[in-house]
Amino acid sequence: MASKEAYITGVGQSEVGVRLPRHPLLLTVDAAKEAIAEAGLTFDQIDGVFSFPGKSHGYLAFSPVGTDEIIEALGIKSKWQMGGLEQPAQLSAIGMAAWAVKEGICRHVLCFRTVYEAGGMADPAQYMPARSETVSGASQWTSPFWATSAACWTAQYAARHVHKYGLTREQLGQIAVNGSKNAMLNPRARAITKEELTLDKYMDARMISTPLCLYDCDRFSDASTVVIVSAGDALDEIKCEPVRIAAMSGSVDRYSWDQVERPAAYDAGRDLWARTDYTPADVDTVQFYDGFAFLPITWLEGLGFCEIGEGGQFIEGGTRIARDGQLPLNTAGGQLGAGRLHGFGFAHEAVTQLRGRAGERQIPGDPRVAVATSGGGPLAAALLLTKD
Amino acid sequence: MNPPRPRPKLDQENTAFWTGGAQGHLNIVKCGDCGQYTHPPRLICRHCQSENIAPDAVTGTGVIDTFTVNHQPWAKGLEVPYVIARVALDSVPGVYLTTNIVNCPVDAVAFGDAVKVVFEEQDGVFYPLFEKVA
Numbered sequence: 162m163a164s165k166e167a168y169i170t171g172v173g174q175s176e177v178g179v180r181l182p183r184h185p186l187l188l189t190v191d192a193a194k195e196a197i198a199e200a201g202l203t204f205d206q207i208d209g210v211f212s213f214p215g216k217s218h219g220y221l222a223f224s225p226v227g228t229d230e231i232i233e234a235l236g237i238k239s240k241w242q243m244g245g246l247e248q249p250a251q252l253s254a255i256g257m258a259a260w261a262v263k264e265g266i267c268r269h270v271l272c273f274r275t276v277y278e279a280g281g282m283a284d285p286a287q288y289m290p291a292r293s294e295t296v297s298g299a300s301q302w303t304s305p306f307w308a309t310s311a312a313c314w315t316a317q318y319a320a321r322h323v324h325k326y327g328l329t330r331e332q333l334g335q336i337a338v339n340g341s342k343n344a345m346l347n348p349r350a351r352a353i354t355k356e357e358l359t360l361d362k363y364m365d366a367r368m369i370s371t372p373l374c375l376y377d378c379d380r381f382s383d384a385s386t387v388v389i390v391s392a393g394d395a396l397d398e399i400k401c402e403p404v405r406i407a408a409m410s411g412s413v414d415r416y417s418w419d420q421v422e423r424p425a426a427y428d429a430g431r432d433l434w435a436r437t438d439y440t441p442a443d444v445d446t447v448q449f450y451d452g453f454a455f456l457p458i459t460w461l462e463g464l465g466f467c468e469i470g471e472g473g474q475f476i477e478g479g480t481r482i483a484r485d486g487q488l489p490l491n492t493a494g495g496q497l498g499a500g501r502l503h504g505f506g507f508a509h510e511a512v513t514q515l516r517g518r519a520g521e522r523q524i525p526g527d528p529r530v531a532v533a534t535s536g537g538g539p540l541a542a543a544l545l546l547t548k549d
Numbered sequence: 550m551n552p553p554r555p556r557p558k559l560d561q562e563n564t565a566f567w568t569g570g571a572q573g574h575l576n577i578v579k580c581g582d583c584g585q586y587t588h589p590p591r592l593i594c595r596h597c598q599s600e601n602i603a604p605d606a607v608t609g610t611g612v613i614d615t616f617t618v619n620h621q622p623w624a625k626g627l628e629v630p631y632v633i634a635r636v637a638l639d640s641v642p643g644v645y646l647t648t649n650i651v652n653c654p655v656d657a658v659a660f661g662d663a664v665k666v667v668f669e670e671q672d673g674v675f676y677p678l679f680e681k682v683a
Contacts, residue, residue, distance in 0.1 A: 296556065301558070304555040306647055308647050313617060314647075316619075316633075324660045372617075417589070419646070420644070
């Protein structure tokens with residue numbers, strides 16, 4: 162029996178740390194237990210397991226746990242499972258789960274993203290990629306020129322904004338400063354943000370790849386985040402306030418960082434609103450992927466919160482994106498403030514805010530509409546989450 | 550002394566690009582039917598799906614579309630800073646190359662600068678780098 166709607170009914174997160182001794186499978190179990198407890202479910206009610214990007218056998222630190230291991234460890238009787246890198250972006254695993262419950266294949270799907278990129282460096286033989294003599298695939302077009310990191314690729318988009326639209330470092334710095342302020346109120350971010358970042362300290366930071374400085378780049382961390390997606394006709398089985406996945410969008414026009422004028426966030430942003438009656442004016446909070454500080458600017462512009470090129474002015478001074486501002490951004494700290502949870506943290510925080518469970522960092526009023534995004538460069542996926 | 554550049558794994562699709570510098574050629578795949586270019590190189594034209602494609606030696610000139618000055622040494626011994634740029638190739642609409650701008654100080658590089666290819670050889674692979682046109 163197909164259901165018309167998909168809901169997020171539980172979110173959970175493990176401890177977030179740097180070089181955590183706890184095994185990444187156990188971090189995933191921690192997050193899963195918290196999520197099903199919040200939903201009021203038990204593991205025998207879960208009938209699907211979806212993840213991004215699946216177990217990364219060549220580079221375990223990037224994704225150390227597979228859907229099969231979770232099915233086994235939690236005793237789940239799964240009707241469908243999926244883990245794969247070839248999706249629009251991290252949050253598309255949640256999008257796929259929404260399809261599965263709408264199609265009637267599953268009733269409650271456990272979605273997870275586990276990272277062990279800090280801990281993995283302490284055990285390179287097990288967790289880090291083997292040294293390779295050659296580069297192939299997409300990286301052959303960047304690595305040979307020592308454009309080794311996504312920081313260098315993102316920097317070139319950001320540099321064009323500086324040149325063409327006058328984006329300043331003071332404006333860009335508001336993303337990291339705002340993230341740090343919010344992270345100070347997030348108990349799960351304590352290992353990542355120990356003191357508030359001031360704009361002065363930001364301006365003095367060393368450059369990584371102009372215009373991106375050290376604080377514009379997220380930090381490797383160890384953590385797992387779980388999101389439970391349930392069918393609209395299974396809500397009588399849950400014991401918490403459901404959050405509807407009102408719309409979703411993903412976009413990959415070219416699988417390339419350098420053959421396109423702008424990142425895919427612009428296409429995915431436009432498409433999200435084509436699938437809903439909600440508009441940007443209805444949104445109470447945004448949780449935008451900030452693996453690099455420039456990326457939230459692409460989402461602000463792509464989703465139409467401002468015109469293309471005006472993202473820098475939009476965040477100037479930081480008041481508009483603060484918790485008590487017009488459009489609170491990355492209220493848990495984002496990845497810059499709360500660690501590189503790799504996409505799922507944004508869905509977690511959007512749901513937490515909509516349910517009014519964000520504690521000290523809870524935004525005022527009764528938030529009903531949130532946008533969570535993931536991806537950068539050629540990858541983009543967005544979710545519109547509503548309490549309605 | 551910089552470490553050796555990461556070496557692309559040569560295959561049927563990319564060999565003409567990475568070895569064309571031996572003849573001084575910057576080779577970009579061109580379609581014999583629709584006349585459009587495909588980059589990164591593929592075995593078919595990405596515009597019309599024709600298999601009638603071949604490497605075309607393009608002018609090797611272009612303009613800087615965007616760039617970054619990289620300060621982070623991503624490998625042991627890598628000398629910084631250096632310029633990573635995206636070059637829009639002249640007469641090759643829609644094709645950009647990520648590359649390095651060499652033979653000038655990093656602060657001499659600007660948006661829109663005219664540049665031309667210079668090849669750097671390393672064990673039979675010819676890396677297309679660019680320098681400013683005087």
